[in-house]
Amino acid sequence: MSLIHQLASDEIIDEAFEWLCKSRKDSHYNNSEWHSRFHWQTIKHIIQKRLTGRDYHFHHVNPAKKDRQCIGVRNAQDALDQKAITLVLTTT
Numbered sequence: 001m002s003l004i005h006q007l008a009s010d011e012i013i014d015e016a017f018e019w020l021c022k023s024r025k026d027s028h029y030n031n032s033e034w035h036s037r038f039h040w041q042t043i044k045h046i047i048q049k050r051l052t053g054r055d056y057h058f059h060h061v062n063p064a065k066k067d068r069q070c071i072g073v074r075n076a077q078d079a080l081d082q083k084a085i086t087l088v089l090t091t092t
Helices: 003-007 010-023 032-038 040-052 076-091
Strands: 062-066 069-073
Touching: 003 040, 003 076, 010 032, 010 040, 010 076, 032 040, 032 076, 040 076
Parallel strands: none
Antiparallel strands: 062 069
């Protein structure tokens, strides 16, 4: 199986989604991860199609303040994609 198809596999995407839910469980209700959770069954297939397509790109990083410092926060789908990439590259 190619790395791209491994990246978009149900196993990897589901593991990345579990990580996203755990790592952002305390996020504000307006953040993108809550949208992803609510619409997961639809979004999952869109993410898989996007990852195997030839026109994939990351979205911009959103600024946020934490402990009086400005930090960049990735869109939930981009964070999930990055986790899936990490999972595939660290197991091959």
